[in-house]
Every structure is written in structure tokens, then in C-alpha cells.
Amino acid sequence: MPGGDPARQVVVTGLAVLSALGDGTGPLVEAAWAGKPAFAPVTRFDVAGRRVRHAAHLPGAPRLAAELTRVVGEAAAGAGLDREQAGRAPLLLALHSDTRTAATVAEVGAAVRDTVGLPAVTSTAVGACTASSGALADAAVLLTAGRAQTAVVAAGYLVEPDTYALFDAASALSRDGEVRPFSRDRRGPLLGDAVVAVVLETAGSAHSRGVRPLAALAGWGRTGDAHHVCRPAPDGAGLARAVTAALARAGVAPGDVGYVNANGTGSVLADAAETRALHAVFGPGDGPPVSSTKSVHGHALEASALLEFAVTVESLRAGLLPVNAGYLGSADDCRLDLVLHAPREARPRYALSLNSAFGGANTALLVEAAA
Amino acid sequence: MSAAAPPTGPVTLAEARWPEPDDQQPPRIPGFIVSPFNPLVAAVADRCLRAAHGTPETADPRRLERTAIVLASADGDTATADAVGRAVADGSRVQPLLFFQSNPNAVAGHVAARWGLRGPVSCVRTADADALPAALAAAELLLLDGDATEVLVIAADAAAGTPGEARARLLAPAPHPVPPRLTAPPKGNPHP
DSSP states (O other): OTTOOGGGOEEEEEEEEEETTEESHHHHHHHHHHTOOOOEEOOSSOOTTSSOOEEBOOSSOOOHHHHHHHHHHHHHHHHTOOHHHHTTOOEEEEEOOSTTHHHHHHHHHHHHHHHTOOOOEEEEEOOGGGHHHHHHHHHHHHHHTTSOSEEEEEEEEOOOHHHHHHHHHTTOSOTTSSOOTTBTTOOOOOBBOEEEEEEEEEHHHHHHHTOOOSEEEEEEEEEEOOSOSSSOOTTOHHHHHHHHHHHHHHTOOGGGEEEEEOOOOSOHHHHHHHHHHHHHHHOTTOOOOEEOTHHHHOBOGGGHHHHHHHHHHHHHHHTEEOOOOSOOSBOTTOOOOBOOSSOEEOOOSEEEEEEEOGGGEEEEEEEEEOO | OOOOOOOOOOEEEEEEEEOOTTOOSOOOOTTOOSOSHHHHHHHHHHHHHHHHHSSTTTSOHHHHHTEEEEEEESSOOHHHHHHHHHHHHHTOOOOHHHHHTSSTHHHHHHHHHHHTOOSOEEEEEOSSSOOHHHHHHHHHHHHHHTSOSEEEEEEEEOOTTSOOEEEEEEEEOOOOSSOGGGSOOOOSOOOO
């Protein structure tokens, strides 16, 4: 951050993921690099009465609270957190708001107190598709403000019949069984499983523990469109302001960004608005490589932003940018430098992970590769 | 040398509750159905913002531009969740309009669009039956963060069969508790 205390920079020291691709970041990023989507006919519940019958989900019906508890434990172990340090760490959750939310929060809170030593659930964000990026930003604020040295952010959404039925009833899901962000003939998102946990820590804390960060969260920005209950503002101005805020916080110029993990739901209006946002920040013909990995792992709603943050971190670590899958050809309203067909080798210092949500909420997370 | 006084919490610029003694049902919102939760949120938000700004037309757009919304609820929109759950369970048609209101961000977005609030939009569920303290904590982080200079905080719950209750506050960061000329020079880097 410009002029900030380097010891208070926010770094990522733990990361654990469960997605439709399987357990861990490995299968997730391998599929994202291969551009190999995880969509298949839904078998978890009955979709006989639905227009669309595809999603990206794991076999069977994993329990959300159990999987959240497990990934929090994995992320904490990966970060090398001992119980004393965990005992001072806030836990910020992001979950879908429904009749099961309170029970999930209570179960996870009790379980991770036992397994990891986290004292309590600090907050539960439920604000749609920017819930988990907002939680990550909140955690970063706690660290930069000196209120914590370490924070754990966890988010989960497992495809379930009620939300599936809502998306289907509104004709919001892609009818051709694929998600085609920024493509001609794009038809919308498909839902996907994701349970993700991230350990954030001040750089000073990581250094004193001798833990090598996976990446840094160099900046973040949050804005609202003030436009509509669920549609994005067509000009993308709100999302552009979020990106600008994230870059300004870090003192990073647009030209230093070498990859954008886009929100890219594959919906007609949202992808066009996001393209305009990217053109506003980077110029219409001069932007960084872009892909939406929702084309591979699906849309995990409240957990999507944290899943895509994980993909972005792992892509920077590997020097390999993931593919924008499902692409059928260029769309006049989505002219971007898309990563198509094969992963692109690149070692940018900075990447953005973008998300937009119902209510006009926008978030931008600026990820910095580990030194 | 004594340490500088710690910063105080945010200040309240305006507040409102719904219902007040003479209130009837909150006004309906076009496009929102079934549930009392969303009209309740919109009504209390409107009342609070009117107390602070008059009308959307008379408000200072520079303030609205950097005003965030935090919507907190212990139980969330139970009526919408129950309506969807029932339809799915008995195999009946799910009303498409429920999709739009299926997340609390939707009504927050309705308030934001009506008033031109372009700060962050955040929704939280709270473990405590009184959602206001968690809402205030979330708002304080947004003010600390700097992406918002004012936050409209709404705490709302509508138990089944009731019109519900809601409170709203418009918050801004407190001025520094000690006049700058009296404070000691900051040690180290003052960046938050």
C-alpha cells in the first residue's frame, strides 16, 4: 500500500479448497488451466421439473458445515497456525442466507473452536456473489488497522435444490449445459460447489513465524452501482471504481496488472457491463489477459469470490493463466484479450479478481505474487 | 508521555425505526412479493435517509456517492426462504419474482438505486437476535476501510406472521477526539 507499513501488508499464508473438481487447489487449477469444465447432469437432487439440468457439483451430498470445518482446519494447518495464534484470530464466514444458515454458523463455530482453536465466528456475510470478497476485505481491514495479526476467512456454497429452482424459474441458467463468459451465444451461469478457507496475516506476523506467504492481498475496493435490484449498471462504472480503488490502495498503475480473473458469469448483460468496466480502467484495446474460471468450476454464489481468489493466487504462483472455457467466438460487446484454448504462461506481479452481485455490489481484489 | 486517546466510534447522523406508533404496513415495493422483510427494510431505510437528507432530490450527491449500506438480520428473509422451500418440496411452480428477492442484496440495491448510494453494499446474518450490534461493527469496518465516508446501517427481522421490526442509522466516522494541535506526533507510520 502506498506509504504503508510493510509489516502491516496483508499476505496469504493458508489456502484450502473443495470444489466440483475435487479436494484441493490442484484439481481445481489443473481443470482451469486445461479449460475443462466440470458441468454434468445434476444427480444430487431431482431436477426433472427444471428447464436446465446441469451444474458443477461433487458426487453425493457433502455437508456444508463439515466441509467448512475441514477446509478451515486445512488452511490453518497449511499456514502453520498454532492454537495460541488461532485463539486470537477472527473468523469471517460467507454463506448463502437461507433457513440453514444459522445452524451452519453455529456448528462451524463450535467445531473450529475444538479443531483449530479459533475462538468464535466474528461475522457472517450473506451478500450474494460479493459476500466472500467483502469478508476478505473486512479481514484485511482488521489486519491493517492493527486489530488482528491473523484472520481466517471461509466461504461455502454447495448446490442445493431451492436456489437451483430459483435460478431455473427466472430462466437465469445456461440452457446449453456450458458457461460461456464473454462469448457470442452466451446464455448465463451454471451453479457450482465451493468450500474455501483462506488465512490472511500481516507480513510482519508471517515473517516473525518464518512462514513464506503464498501471495499478498495488495489492494481491495468495494462499490455499489445504485442502479437496480439485480441487474448491473450497463456502463460498468461501479465495477471500474472498485478496480480503481483497489489499485489506488496499493499504489499500482493499471499497466502493472497482468491478469484479470473476471466475474464473467456468462450472462448477456453482466459480461458486457464488466467489459466496459475493464475498458474504462485499462483502455479499450490495451488491457491485460482476462478469463472467467466460472466457465470451469461454475458459479458458487457467496463462495465464488473466494474460490476465484484461490484460482488467482495459484495461477500467479504457477505462472500460468487459466483458460476462459466454453468460448464459441467473439462478441461485439465483449472485446477483451481472453485466455482461450490453452493456458498462457505469464509471471505478472499483480492480478485482479473481480466480482459483482445482486444489488449492484462490486468488489475488486488485487493479488500480488509472492516475492 | 500519555498515549493519544483512542479513536471513538462512529457518530450517528440520523436514525429511524419501523414501526413508529402510527405506522401501518410498510409501502409495497414493485417487484417484491410474499415477504414483509423487504418492504420493512426499504421503509426504515427511507425514513432514516429522509431524516438525514430530506429527499433524494435535495440530498448532496457527493455524500450519497460514498455512502455504503449494511443490512443485518438474525433470521434473514424467512418468508421468501419458506415460500421457495415449500414450492420445491411439493413440486409446485416457483414464482420467478422470488429469484430477484432471494438475496438480501436485492432490497439493499433497491434502496441504493432510489437514493443514489454508490458505496459498498454488505449484508450479514447475526447470531444475536438483536442484529444491530453486528451491523454497527460491520459498518465501522467500512468506515475504517475508507471505501465509504457514511454508512446506512439497517437491522431488520420479520418473524413468521409478524410485520417485523427494523432500525436504521446513518453513521459517519467520529472526528478525532483530541484536537490535532494537542496530540503528540504519531509514532511510526500512521496508515491504518
